[in-house]
Amino acid sequence: MQLARIIERILIAIPVIIGIGIIIFLIMRLTPGDPIDIMMGQAGHVSEREVELLREQWHLDESLGVQLGYFLKDLVQGDMGTSFTKGRPVWDLIKQALPATVELAFFGAFFALLVAIPIGVISAVKQNSLIDKISMAGAFFGICMPIFWLGILLIIIFSINLGWLPTYGRISYDVNLQQVTGFYVLDSIITGNWPALVSAIKHLIMPSITLGFPMAAIVARVMRSSMLEVLRNDYVVMARAKGLREYTVIVKHAMRNAMIPTVTVIGLEVGMLLGGNMIVETVFSWPGLGRLVVSSIFVRDYPLVQGVVIIYAFTFVAANLIVDILYTYLNPKISM
Amino acid sequence: MLLEVNNLQTYFELSRGTVKAVDQVSFKLDQGEIMGLVGESGCGKSMTLLSLLRLVPTPGKIVGGEILFEGQDLLKKSSREMTKMRGKDLAMIFQDPMTSLNPVFKVGEQIRESLHIHGYFQESYSGGSRRLKAEKERVIELMEEVGIPSPMDRYYEYPHQFSGGMQQRAVIAIALSCEPKILLADEPTTALDVTIQAQILSLMEKINQSRGMAIILVTHDLGVAAEFCQRICVMYAGQIIEQGQTDDIIEEPLHPYTQGLLNSIPRLVPDKPRLQPIRGTVPSLLELPEGCNFMPRCDRAMEECRLPQPLLELQNGRRVRCVLYQAQAKGEGE
Numbered sequence: 001m002q003l004a005r006i007i008e009r010i011l012i013a014i015p016v017i018i019g020i021g022i023i024i025f026l027i028m029r030l031t032p033g034d035p036i037d038i039m040m041g042q043a044g045h046v047s048e049r050e051v052e053l054l055r056e057q058w059h060l061d062e063s064l065g066v067q068l069g070y071f072l073k074d075l076v077q078g079d080m081g082t083s084f085t086k087g088r089p090v091w092d093l094i095k096q097a098l099p100a101t102v103e104l105a106f107f108g109a110f111f112a113l114l115v116a117i118p119i120g121v122i123s124a125v126k127q128n129s130l131i132d133k134i135s136m137a138g139a140f141f142g143i144c145m146p147i148f149w150l151g152i153l154l155i156i157i158f159s160i161n162l163g164w165l166p167t168y169g170r171i172s173y174d175v176n177l178q179q180v181t182g183f184y185v186l187d188s189i190i191t192g193n194w195p196a197l198v199s200a201i202k203h204l205i206m207p208s209i210t211l212g213f214p215m216a217a218i219v220a221r222v223m224r225s226s227m228l229e230v231l232r233n234d235y236v237v238m239a240r241a242k243g244l245r246e247y248t249v250i251v252k253h254a255m256r257n258a259m260i261p262t263v264t265v266i267g268l269e270v271g272m273l274l275g276g277n278m279i280v281e282t283v284f285s286w287p288g289l290g291r292l293v294v295s296s297i298f299v300r301d302y303p304l305v306q307g308v309v310i311i312y313a314f315t316f317v318a319a320n321l322i323v324d325i326l327y328t329y330l331n332p333k334i335s336m
Numbered sequence: 337m338l339l340e341v342n343n344l345q346t347y348f349e350l351s352r353g354t355v356k357a358v359d360q361v362s363f364k365l366d367q368g369e370i371m372g373l374v375g376e377s378g379c380g381k382s383m384t385l386l387s388l389l390r391l392v393p394t395p396g397k398i399v400g401g402e403i404l405f406e407g408q409d410l411l412k413k414s415s416r417e418m419t420k421m422r423g424k425d426l427a428m429i430f431q432d433p434m435t436s437l438n439p440v441f442k443v444g445e446q447i448r449e450s451l452h453i454h455g456y457f458q459e460s461y462s463g464g465s466r467r468l469k470a471e472k473e474r475v476i477e478l479m480e481e482v483g484i485p486s487p488m489d490r491y492y493e494y495p496h497q498f499s500g501g502m503q504q505r506a507v508i509a510i511a512l513s514c515e516p517k518i519l520l521a522d523e524p525t526t527a528l529d530v531t532i533q534a535q536i537l538s539l540m541e542k543i544n545q546s547r548g549m550a551i552i553l554v555t556h557d558l559g560v561a562a563e564f565c566q567r568i569c570v571m572y573a574g575q576i577i578e579q580g581q582t583d584d585i586i587e588e589p590l591h592p593y594t595q596g597l598l599n600s601i602p603r604l605v606p607d608k609p610r611l612q613p614i615r616g617t618v619p620s621l622l623e624l625p626e627g628c629n630f631m632p633r634c635d636r637a638m639e640e641c642r643l644p645q646p647l648l649e650l651q652n653g654r655r656v657r658c659v660l661y662q663a664q665a666k667g668e669g670e
Contacts, residue, residue, distance in 0.1 A: 234435040240391050242450045242510060243423030256440050332440060332494040 006325065013317040018075065020313040021306060025071055028302050029064060035084050035300035036060065058084060071306070080310070081303035085296070090307035093292060098311070099182030100170055101288030104280070105273050107185075107204050108211030113266070116216040120223025121258075124231060125250060135220065142217025147276050151210040151283035158206060165206055168285035172199045207284045211276050215269045222265045227258040260331050267323030271316045337404075338550055339365040339388075339518060344401035346380075346387045355621040357383040357396060359574040362647065365518065368548040370541075372561030372582070374597075375571035376618055381554040382431075384571070385520045388552075389426055390418050405518075424454045427511035431523040433503035437495035443506050444491030447475045450513040478509040483539060501532035505539070512543060519543075519551045525560065537564055558597055562586050567653075570594050573619060573629040576647065580654035590656045592634045628659070636660065 036054055040046045055061045059070050074081055080090035119139075123132040159167045170184055171177060177196040180187045185204070188196035230236065231254055239253040240246070274290075281290035289308050296304040328334055346358035358380045365371055373381045386392050388403055390410065403410040405425065410418065430436040437446060448471050451457070457470040472491070479487035482505040495503055504524060511519055521540065525533035541564065544551055555561050561568050561582070568585050570578040570593065578591040589595045596614035616633035625631050627642040634641070640659045647657045648665035 234430050234432060235438040237386075237391060237393075238428075238430060238436045238507070238510075239438065241389055241422055241428040243419055243421070243453055243514075244449070245419055248453075253438050253441075257438070260440075330440065333496050 006321070009321050009324070013314075013321070016317060017310060017313050018072070021071070021075055021310050022068065024306050024309040025068055025302075026064075028300070028305055029067070031300070033300050035302060038299050039085065075310075080307035083296070083304045084301045085299050086301075086304070090303050093304060094289065094307055094311055096182075097287060097289045097292045099184075100286060101277055101281070101290060103170075103183045103185065104204065104207055104211060104277060104286060104288060105270070107208035108273055108277075108280075109215065109266075109270065110212075111208045112212035112216035112219060112269075115212075116219035117223055117262075119216075120220045120262075121227055121250065121255060123220070123224045124227035124258075127228060132224075136224070139217040139220045142213050143221075145213075147210060147214060148279050148283050150213055151206070151280060154206045154210060155283075166199075166203050167206075170200065170203050170287065171196060172203075175199045207280050207286055210283070211273060211280045214276065215266075215273060218269060219262060219266060223258060223262045226261045227254060230254045230257045233257075256330070260327070263323055263326050263330060267320050270319040274312050274315060337364055338367045338369075338406065340402075340404040341388070342402045342404070344384065344387055344403065345399045346383055346392055346396055347399045348396045350395065350622070353622045356574045356624070357621065358387055358398075360647075361401070361571075361574075361576050363569050363576065363579060365550050365552065367517075368544065368550055369567065370544055370551045370553060370565045372565035372568040373552060373554045373571060374556065374558055374561045374568055376556060378618060378621070379571045380574040381556075381571055382522050385428060385522050385552065385554055388520060389422055389428060390415075391422075420454075423450055423511075423516065424514045425516055426518045426520060427514070427516040428520040428522065429504070429507045429511050429524050432527045433500055433507050434495075434527065436507050437498075437503055439495055441494075442492050443495055443498060444472070444475050444479070444487075444493075446495075447478060447506065447509050447513055448472060450510050451475065454514045456514065475509075475513070478513055479506070481543075482506070482509045482512065483535075484509070500528050501535065504528060504532075504536055508536075508539065508543075512547075512549075515547065515549075517550060519549055520554075521551055522554045523556070524553070526556070533560075540564075558586075558601060570597070573624060574621060575629060575657060576655075577630065577657040578655065579647075580650075581652065584652060584654060590650075590654070590661060591630075591658045592636055592660075593630045596633075628657070 035058075036051055039054075040051060052061075059067050062070075071081070080094075082089055083093055086093060119135045123135050126132050154165075155167050158165045166172065175193075175196045177184060177188055177193055177200075178191050180190050184200040185197065188194070188200055236249060236254055239249045244253070277286075277288060278290035278294050280286065281288045282294055285291070289311065293305055293308040296308070341364070342362050344358055344361040345356070348355040348357055361380070361384055363371065373384060375381050383392065383396070387398050388410070390398065392398060398411060401411070405421075410421070413421070437443065441449075451471050451474055456474065457467050476487045476491060479490065484490055484502060484505050490498070490502075495506070498506060508524075519540070524540070525536050528536060537560065540551060540553075543549055553561065553565055565582050567580065568578075568582050569576045570585070570591065572593050578585065578589070578594045585594060586598070589598050593614070596612075599612040600614060614633055619625065619629065619632065625642075626644075628634070628637075628645045631637045631641040638659070643659075645657045645659060647655045648661050649655055650661060650664055
């Protein structure tokens with residue numbers, strides 16, 4: 001894809017993200033529950049004056065339109081505001097939580113693709129075999145099952161019963177890790193801290209599987225069905241007739257074509273990964289964006305919720321842009 | 337004898353019964369010969385070709401017979417040995433060029449792949465980049481040979497940037513790349529315009545003459561076969577029902593089905609009706625009659641037709657699977 005087209009796509013994304021910002025702004029304010037009331041309820045004795053001062057400070061005494069104006073003015077200047085409850089800039093809080101979420105999402109997606117693509121291909125090549133039936137039943141289960149239930153199930157089996165894996169957090173307290181990037185696996189490799197690496201990976205296993213399982217299920221099914229379609233094509237017979245080994249026929253000639261629809265689904269699934277991480281981060285006490293946004297919704301911390309949702313929207317748009325770029329690489333018929 | 341097929345049987349075991357897609361097919365092919373395999377769609381022509389390469393799609397299986405290529409039975413080869421022979425000794429081109437090239441790879445690369453996997457230039461150039469260069473040069477020569485204009489540029493184009501005729505030329509270039517001894521052509525011109533058809537056929541004829549490559553041409557068009565082939569096998573419902581020199585078959589078709597096939601070619605002769613179709617339809621391969629497969633549609637059917645019909649050996653290398661010629665037969669030529 002040409003650079004100009006990529007830049008154009010990025011520019012188109014800006015109004016999309018602002019639009020999402022406006023929607024989440026309105027939804028938050030139209031949701032019953034007042035941030036000051038919630039906060040004061042927790043604080044105990046407060047005077048009317050203090051409440052009024054807070055309302056003024058956060059512009060909550062103004063009309064909705066004026067508040068939206070303030071929000072947009074700050075947003076286009078790159079300022080997401082200050083968290084009501086934590087008293088710190090929203091961007092700081094996001095920056096702090098983002099690496100945890102990205103690391104988890106990465107390993108979740110990694111697990112999903114590592115499992116789903118070979119399963120999809122093998123199921124298609126050995127259609128209606130036992131392995132196909134078992135994996136498709138597994139995929140069906142993966143689509144139906146609630147994600148928190150899988151998380152809890154894994155905790156019961158691998159932490160409580162077997163005692164192999166930790167149940168919460170990103171790393172053990174007894175491990176000292178010097179932070180460089182905020183990605184613990186990466187940091188421990190950079191600093192050569194092997195005990196930290198082991199601990200970080202142990203902490204990642206169950207959350208990644210829980211997060212990645214539904215994605216794996218969908219990707220495996222899509223991969224299987226597009227592979228089945230591709231395998232019926234003449235060019236597959238042609239590839240065999242040329243004298244290619246079956247492995248080359250499948251992996252080079254067929255898979256390359258079957259990846260085209262699969263990549264689209266993967267792009268959309270990255271968005272689902274974000275939705276899933278709120279649940280997974282809550283189940284595994286993972287200190288990422290998902291848990292941050294869930295807790296801030298409960299206390300109606302408007303700026304924080306808006307900030308995180310905008311980051312989600314940005315990730316979603318970016319993932320789809322990457323998919324589109326990949327698409328032109330995979331499918332020569334499409335030139336953007 | 338380059339290729340000798342004896343009693344080839346390819347069956348599909350379905351839940352509703354056994355489909356005999358290729359049933360007791362026998363023929364011979366000489367070096368440099370062009371043989372036509374003619375019949376209606378679904379008569380087993382394409383399956384015969386795929387059986388020769390042992391690429392019958394599941395649930396089909398070759399259940400019997402032998403395929404002697406230069407005296408060696410292909411059905412006895414290991415699948416590894418067979419893989420090596422495909423493309424190198426026997427190459428195949430397909431009916432629809434639009435779908436026989438892989439849409440995601442450059443055309444030139446698809447031709448080069450054939451050369452590469454069969455180890456062309458492997459010995460002469462051990463270095464990767466020099467080998468690649470030699471392969472590319474050969475591909476460009478091949479593209480020139482099959483009549484693709486400006487092959488230097490077209491090497492880097494994708495199949496969708498090629499017209500149908502050009503795609504078929506590229507497919508032919510792939511098939512020719514390793515100089516196979518036999519080219520299996522499965523309706524190579526059916527999906528193309530009539531003018532392009534003639535071009536592709538003359539290209540194949542040129543290759544046949546310049547390289548002495550034998551060709552088995554599968555077609556439903558008796559006209560094409562008559563023009564192009566030295567010998568013709570007519571297939572009906574999985575079986576070869578008549579076989580002989582092209583001129584003999586066109587001038588004096590023996591089997592009632594071949595006669596019907598020739599009669600059903602539209603003619604511009606004033607006194608005759610323009611079209612004489614064969615009555616009835618091709619039977620389902622699941623519900624074949626006992627005995628002669630053509631009997632239900634045959635005007636000359638008789639009681640003896642209910643018995644299994646052998647392929648009778650007649651004069652001048654002709655063979656026919658019909659009870660009418662029993663008296664003239666030299667013997668049974670199964």
